[in-house]
Amino acid sequence: MATSLTRLRDTAPKTVLLSAAALFSVFPLLSMLSAALAPQGSAPAGISIPLDPQWHNFVDAWNVANITTLLESSAILVVGVVPVAVLISAMAAYAIAQLRIPFGSVFFLLLVFGLTLPFEIVVVPLYYQMQSLGLLNTRLGLILPLIGLNMPFAVYWMRTHFQSVPADITEASMIDGAGSWTAFRHIQLPLAIPALASLGVLMFLSTWNQFLLAIVLIDDPDKRTMAGALQGFVGAHSTDVVLLNAGALMIMAPTILVFVVFQRFFVRAMLAGAVKG
Known part of the structure; x- marks a missing residue:
């Protein structure tokens, strides 16, 4: 049990940093994808899931x-x-x-x-x-x-x-x-x-x-x-x-x-x- 806690304590900072880096890298792509699926002529802001994605x-x-x-x-x-x-x-x-x-x-x-x-x-x-x-x-x-x-x-x-x-x-x-x-x-x-x-x-x-x-x-x-x-x-x-x-x-x-x-x-x-x- 102590070994598991020690291992978790050692790997937790690395996991947090890697997760933050991955999120930082993926966030712009998600924002672009959500904007690309919005109705044409609109002005989307931020990340939102379109109710009716416009794949065309x-x-x-x-x-x-x-x-x-x-x-x-x-x-x-x-x-x-x-x-x-x-x-x-x-x-x-x-x-x-x-x-x-x-x-x-x-x-x-x-x-x-x-x-x-x-x-x-x-x-x-x-x-x-x-x-x-x-x-x-x-x-x-x-x-x-x-x-x-x-x-x-x-x-x-x-x-x-x-x-x-x-x-x-x-x-x-x-x-x-x-x-x-x-x-x-x-x-x-x-x-x-x-x-x-x-x-x-x-x-x-x-x-x-x-x-x-x-x-x-x-x-x-x-x-x-x-x-x-x-x-x-x-x-x-x-x-x-x-x-x-x-x-x-x-x-x-x-x-x-x-x-x-x-x-x-x-x-x-x-x-x-x-x-x-």
């Missing part, structure tokens, strides 16, 4: 905001950015951490310096650079900058993983006749799956929710990300809070789903880093 509001918001086209556009951007950025960052981090390339520490310091630059500083130079390349208002003109802007964090993330892999593994593979590329493909990449998956999730969230670059580099709303097109949706329906909440929930749904599905890889990567430290 989601269908109306889908049609009004042209969600189908925006979903396809965002998917194209994600496919163009995430796999390429993950592969390039993994190769760069492997070279810096395991192969000890010349001036590798200098390259890494330059990448770390890139993490300190405010994102807004590079928007204007990127605009004129894409303009000179003739890539304005094209998806490629958004994909290339997103790959480059993701590199500092991505290389830093993957370098941390490759540093945790014992160098003996690489040396043993090379003694057996495997080159650097073979060791990278058949040994290092399988070991890096949790780190790669978690990095892919973070890049997906960053690309899917990209707002500023999408509205600066692309004039055609049908070629933007779903988050970038939210500006036009808000401008067209600023007086209809119901449709705004319904549209925002549909835009958020894919990111929530992806994180829920792949969160175990994210947790594994975090725990691996904690154990290494």
Whole structure:
């Protein structure tokens, strides 16, 4: 009995804190859902359970905001950015951490310096650079900058993983006749799956929710990300809070789903880093 009380006393503060954090995170979503189910044209406030939930509001918001086209556009951007950025960052981090390339520490310091630059500083130079390349208002003109802007964090993330892999593994593979590329493909990449998956999730969230670059580099709303097109949706329906909440929930749904599905890889990567430290 005393043991149970002691255990309860030890776990109660943690349970309260976790419950409060969960409630704090879920409360905005519940508020948006209750507002999205209210009659169109109304001004819902706070959280309330509609007596007659208007589920067709989601269908109306889908049609009004042209969600189908925006979903396809965002998917194209994600496919163009995430796999390429993950592969390039993994190769760069492997070279810096395991192969000890010349001036590798200098390259890494330059990448770390890139993490300190405010994102807004590079928007204007990127605009004129894409303009000179003739890539304005094209998806490629958004994909290339997103790959480059993701590199500092991505290389830093993957370098941390490759540093945790014992160098003996690489040396043993090379003694057996495997080159650097073979060791990278058949040994290092399988070991890096949790780190790669978690990095892919973070890049997906960053690309899917990209707002500023999408509205600066692309004039055609049908070629933007779903988050970038939210500006036009808000401008067209600023007086209809119901449709705004319904549209925002549909835009958020894919990111929530992806994180829920792949969160175990994210947790594994975090725990691996904690154990290494």
